[in-house]
Amino acid sequence: MGFASLYPSYGHYGGALQSLDTRASHHLRQPAALSQGGIFPRLPIRPVRFRKKSQEETRAETSVLTIKGKAYIAGIYEHPTRHAPDKSTAQLHAEVAKGAIEDAGISKDDVDGYFCAGDAPGGAWPMVDYLGLNTKKLRHVDSTETGGCSYIIHLGHAAEAIAAGKCSIALITLAGKPRTGVMPPRAAGAEVDFESAYGATTHNAYGMCAMRHMHDYGTTSEQLAWIKVAASHHAQYNPHAMLKDVVTVEDVLNSPMISDPLHRMDCCVVSDGGGALIVTTPEIARSLKKPLVKLIGHGEAMKGPRGGKDLDLTYSAGIWSGPRAFEEAGITPKDIKYASIYDSFTITVLMQLEDLGFCKKGEGGKFVADGNLISGVGKLPFNTDGGGLCSNHPVNRGGMTKIIEAVRQLRGEAHPKVQVKNCDLAIAHGTGGLLGVRHAASTAILERV
Amino acid sequence: MSEAKKYPAPVTNPETAAFWDAAKEGKFMIKRCTACGEAHYFPRSICPFCYSDKTVWEEASGEGTIYTWSLMRKSPTGPYAIGYVTLKEGPSVQTNFVDCDLTSLKIGQKVKVVFKPTDGAPLPFFTPA
Numbered sequence: 001m002g003f004a005s006l007y008p009s010y011g012h013y014g015g016a017l018q019s020l021d022t023r024a025s026h027h028l029r030q031p032a033a034l035s036q037g038g039i040f041p042r043l044p045i046r047p048v049r050f051r052k053k054s055q056e057e058t059r060a061e062t063s064v065l066t067i068k069g070k071a072y073i074a075g076i077y078e079h080p081t082r083h084a085p086d087k088s089t090a091q092l093h094a095e096v097a098k099g100a101i102e103d104a105g106i107s108k109d110d111v112d113g114y115f116c117a118g119d120a121p122g123g124a125w126p127m128v129d130y131l132g133l134n135t136k137k138l139r140h141v142d143s144t145e146t147g148g149c150s151y152i153i154h155l156g157h158a159a160e161a162i163a164a165g166k167c168s169i170a171l172i173t174l175a176g177k178p179r180t181g182v183m184p185p186r187a188a189g190a191e192v193d194f195e196s197a198y199g200a201t202t203h204n205a206y207g208m209c210a211m212r213h214m215h216d217y218g219t220t221s222e223q224l225a226w227i228k229v230a231a232s233h234h235a236q237y238n239p240h241a242m243l244k245d246v247v248t249v250e251d252v253l254n255s256p257m258i259s260d261p262l263h264r265m266d267c268c269v270v271s272d273g274g275g276a277l278i279v280t281t282p283e284i285a286r287s288l289k290k291p292l293v294k295l296i297g298h299g300e301a302m303k304g305p306r307g308g309k310d311l312d313l314t315y316s317a318g319i320w321s322g323p324r325a326f327e328e329a330g331i332t333p334k335d336i337k338y339a340s341i342y343d344s345f346t347i348t349v350l351m352q353l354e355d356l357g358f359c360k361k362g363e364g365g366k367f368v369a370d371g372n373l374i375s376g377v378g379k380l381p382f383n384t385d386g387g388g389l390c391s392n393h394p395v396n397r398g399g400m401t402k403i404i405e406a407v408r409q410l411r412g413e414a415h416p417k418v419q420v421k422n423c424d425l426a427i428a429h430g431t432g433g434l435l436g437v438r439h440a441a442s443t444a445i446l447e448r449v
Numbered sequence: 450m451s452e453a454k455k456y457p458a459p460v461t462n463p464e465t466a467a468f469w470d471a472a473k474e475g476k477f478m479i480k481r482c483t484a485c486g487e488a489h490y491f492p493r494s495i496c497p498f499c500y501s502d503k504t505v506w507e508e509a510s511g512e513g514t515i516y517t518w519s520l521m522r523k524s525p526t527g528p529y530a531i532g533y534v535t536l537k538e539g540p541s542v543q544t545n546f547v548d549c550d551l552t553s554l555k556i557g558q559k560v561k562v563v564f565k566p567t568d569g570a571p572l573p574f575f576t577p578a
Binding site: 190191192193194195196197198199200201203204205207208209210211212215256257258259260261262305306307308309311313436437 | 465469490493498522523531533540544545
């Protein structure tokens, strides 16, 4: 018999529900993970409640209009490698899947939802097959591809699917080897003839944003450098970080100019590796051993030059995804104790902090200066694993590691030197694509229960 | 260095062929919607603002100002400066700046279009006016 809470009360079973409840009740205390059921539930039964829930929690979990509180992150895994010439990309996906499944304390045969993006070799169906997922049980897949923020979008989509009863244990994987070899090019968009010849890369696309931000708001290279400085302060405690040396503002300014106005140290690392998540129902999460981390708000958005009208590269799609997530969560940026902010470049962080509402537009430079992002020093500890700037940027995609470090913080599993005290609310935010051209953004707000 | 650079030929398609045909005659075209009056770039058949299909080709002045830029200091084909130009007609277009000192570009600087050859239709670039 499957775990009770996997299955919502389907309307067309309504009449039988009461009597089935009684019959099934002796199964209710089984561990979450161990289902021998087929593709569909045999007996739809009511969710089990392991502890008394608040009114708000109950309302959130039974409303179809929000994902607030309906999905928990029960498993996380970040691959320790930063260079993997001796492994295949699919193998890295399998290793991170195994890691997250073991972290959650479930079996791979319990997974009934799978999420992957453009880094998964062949896409969803080859990966489901390669990973040996239980195809009798797997009933929901999503291969939304939005670059580096794909996995934050997947987290929201997993919560939607869980809330709708489409799956109960979702696996999300990311892995790849850009440090070992060149990544395959993305399929061309409609703009190809009008843009591809101009050589937009990550460096110069973000450089264009920084250049305009400096022009409009007086942001300086010194202020941007503080973001790298903060990341390096955190990375010194991460044994897996690629760059463990603490750097100064001067170090950043003295590093070679890559694409004006961004210096080498304004840029993130290139690393092989990956990460994975297990997202599940509140009931299953409560039956497992890990500290409870729930998703309480989620947003996604996209932005592009839109026919060239009113071009403004000083803000990102985070200006829409952020408020959506905060509104759903019912909190404000002031409530956030820890922030995972995608740091492909220093300017990415600065713009996201503004767009998410941690400071006013144009004041990001002042906000990040003087160590304000350093854990234990500033007001908003960010990327306490060292982030993409110092630790890891697997597959040139930072969204996954942003979620993982936020969960570590909420669980109290971050390095003691960077662990935020009483960390009960965290944000994980990322962008994908090119901020200076067209991109997606996604915001997740997480709460420790 | 940028003069010697070899640029890829546009593939073109039925929706944009008129742009490239005009480019061969040295004309820089944009699309304008006759329903809402807005110009846009790159060209589409359906107006991205009002969704009217009443879009027409219009020769642009080729003049504009630099919205932003970034100089890529190293690449397999040498340094190059990418940026956006806000055309006199309104739309901003992605481009490279050529035939000038790439380290002296300024936001707000006046620029004009210049075409560079490919194996197919020429590509529009911008240079200080």
